[in-house]
Amino acid sequence: MAAIMTRQILRYLALSVFLSLSISVGATETESGAESARTFIAIDSVLILAAGALVFFMQAGFALLESGMSRSKNAVNVIIKNYSDVCFGSIIFFAVGYGIMFGTNSTGFFGTDLFFLSGVDKIDYNLVFFQTMFAATAATIVSGAMAERTQLRSYLLGAICIIGFIYPIYGSWAWNEGGWLYNKGFIDFAGSTTVHSIGGWCALAGVIVVGPRLGRFDKYNNTMRVIPGHSVTLVALGGFILWFGWFGFNAGSIINATTDIGTILTNTHLGACAGAVGAALAMALKRTKLLATMIINGSLGGLVSITAGCATMSPIYAIVTGLVAGFLVVKSDDILARLHVDDVVSAVSVHGVAGAWGTIAAGLFIAGDLFNIDQVYVQAIGVVAGFLWSFPIAFIVFTVIKLFFGLRSPTIHEQRGLDYSEHGEKGYPEFTQSQLHRETE
Numbered sequence: 001m002a003a004i005m006t007r008q009i010l011r012y013l014a015l016s017v018f019l020s021l022s023i024s025v026g027a028t029e030t031e032s033g034a035e036s037a038r039t040f041i042a043i044d045s046v047l048i049l050a051a052g053a054l055v056f057f058m059q060a061g062f063a064l065l066e067s068g069m070s071r072s073k074n075a076v077n078v079i080i081k082n083y084s085d086v087c088f089g090s091i092i093f094f095a096v097g098y099g100i101m102f103g104t105n106s107t108g109f110f111g112t113d114l115f116f117l118s119g120v121d122k123i124d125y126n127l128v129f130f131q132t133m134f135a136a137t138a139a140t141i142v143s144g145a146m147a148e149r150t151q152l153r154s155y156l157l158g159a160i161c162i163i164g165f166i167y168p169i170y171g172s173w174a175w176n177e178g179g180w181l182y183n184k185g186f187i188d189f190a191g192s193t194t195v196h197s198i199g200g201w202c203a204l205a206g207v208i209v210v211g212p213r214l215g216r217f218d219k220y221n222n223t224m225r226v227i228p229g230h231s232v233t234l235v236a237l238g239g240f241i242l243w244f245g246w247f248g249f250n251a252g253s254i255i256n257a258t259t260d261i262g263t264i265l266t267n268t269h270l271g272a273c274a275g276a277v278g279a280a281l282a283m284a285l286k287r288t289k290l291l292a293t294m295i296i297n298g299s300l301g302g303l304v305s306i307t308a309g310c311a312t313m314s315p316i317y318a319i320v321t322g323l324v325a326g327f328l329v330v331k332s333d334d335i336l337a338r339l340h341v342d343d344v345v346s347a348v349s350v351h352g353v354a355g356a357w358g359t360i361a362a363g364l365f366i367a368g369d370l371f372n373i374d375q376v377y378v379q380a381i382g383v384v385a386g387f388l389w390s391f392p393i394a395f396i397v398f399t400v401i402k403l404f405f406g407l408r409s410p411t412i413h414e415q416r417g418l419d420y421s422e423h424g425e426k427g428y429p430e431f432t433q434s435q436l437h438r439e440t441e
Helices: 002-069 072-102 122-145 152-175 192-210 230-254 261-285 292-306 313-340 349-366 374-406 409-417 420-421
Strands: none
Touching: 002 072, 002 122, 002 230, 072 122, 072 152, 072 420, 122 152, 122 192, 122 230, 122 349, 122 374, 152 192, 152 374, 192 292, 192 349, 230 261, 230 292, 261 292, 261 313, 292 349, 313 349, 313 374, 349 374, 409 420
């Protein structure tokens, strides 16, 4: 009897130990799963915030490139426009742009909440920061095209309209889950059209309204005069910084850290390299000297073009996309010059044209589904919609600014340089002849 009771007691003890261990292991697994989830969220957050910081650094690249392509008497003006894009643009995007772009979109056209970030979840501030950097980029594209003859205050009014209205409306079409383009299956991974072409078409409207720089074209004998920038060194340094920042621009757009990041960055780099080669080939075919500025712009055109499809293409097609983009940058820049469109930094060609091509290419070269006509059709709709939305609205905006506030700087200010007339400063004071800035009696 005692032996039977002993066995029962031992059995109960064993069962109790087993249940205790099972509960302990289950609790540990639950805690481990929760900890893993928190770890993945933290990794994703670090990725998107670091990528956003790289996109912010691109503003330095734009500032150097645009300054180098402008004359030294306008260096300060170019820099302060880039600086102001970030400052004014970030506040406007915080107030209305983010809500229009990512708020609840029940119509397919624009968001209707999240203004002033009201109702934004804590985790979504990662996206807020990242997208704010994108918004500033769209406006900066315009500043370079209109450089050397545009009043600062008038430019800032235009930039505010772009960041607060033109850009986020199209962004809501393409990137908001309720957007009409998004629901058609439109592919624009990091913004070849959404960011770059929209900025490029706004730049085209701006340069048409403000007109060419003094001496750029002779309307009487239909000739053009090249006005070189003051520092190819700054242009090259700006190009390298933009290239570096683009790794964050494209990789951060994945939002969640996955093994696809390697493909995205490889395609981004190859697209840039091929863009430079394509620009060099275009200049070789027209038997002109290989201009450093155009080779750099070719690489930027390659970066713009691969931005739409960097996550969905194989590397060989990233090269094809960049190669064609670099070629188009040179050719479209020649066409615009013959039409007497004065774009100081070739922003329309680099961002508008190359962005449109890259968006089409994203539909042509989908890995595993090449040359899908239905997808190409959707991509073409997105490209055309981007132009038909941004160019007319930007044209109206700049025309209204011109009529009510004045858009172009006075002739005497343009001759002396906007550094002196608008800022009372000189980018290179030791090389400036003081008599050029002496007020007349």
